[in-house]
Amino acid sequence: CSTIGVLSTIGSQVSLFSMVGLSVVRLNGIRQSLRPPGEISRGKCLRVVLGVSFIFTISATIAILPIISGLEDFFVNGLKFPDQLQLFIGTPNKQNILLVIEAYFGRMKEKTLSWEIPAVMATLR
Numbered sequence: 001c002s003t004i005g006v007l008s009t010i011g012s013q014v015s016l017f018s019m020v021g022l023s024v025v026r027l028n029g030i031r032q033s034l035r036p037p038g039e040i041s042r043g044k045c046l047r048v049v050l051g052v053s054f055i056f057t058i059s060a061t062i063a064i065l066p067i068i069s070g071l072e073d074f075f076v077n078g079l080k081f082p083d084q085l086q087l088f089i090g091t092p093n094k095q096n097i098l099l100v101i102e103a104y105f106g107r108m109k110e111k112t113l114s115w116e117i118p119a120v121m122a123t124l125r
Helices: 002-031 042-067 069-075 094-105 116-124
Strands: none
Touching: 042 069, 069 116
16 A cells, blocks of 8 residues: 555656646747757756656655655654544654553553554454
8 A cells, every 4th residue: 555655646746747848948949939949969968867866866755755664753643543442542743653552551661662552452352
């Protein structure tokens, strides 16, 4: 599921940045429309290749950052628990979820847990 999300985000971002790039090129072309067109040079080809590479790099970075486990607290807002599990109603963030788990299971070690651990502990009965 994460892979499909990453691919979808990369596709959306490539499309977005490509449209921005094409719009900038078009505006530049309108601005310089009174000049005769120049010939295609290695420098122009290199600029196009670098522009396309930049678009793909930025798009991949935007798509991959949310699935890096070290950044999960920044990108994950909450968890979806099964509807029959009424214990976590009103727990909008990880700190509140951990407080509920601590109250339910008893004493817990003081350390930062990943989002995966509260999800697993919530499914225990």
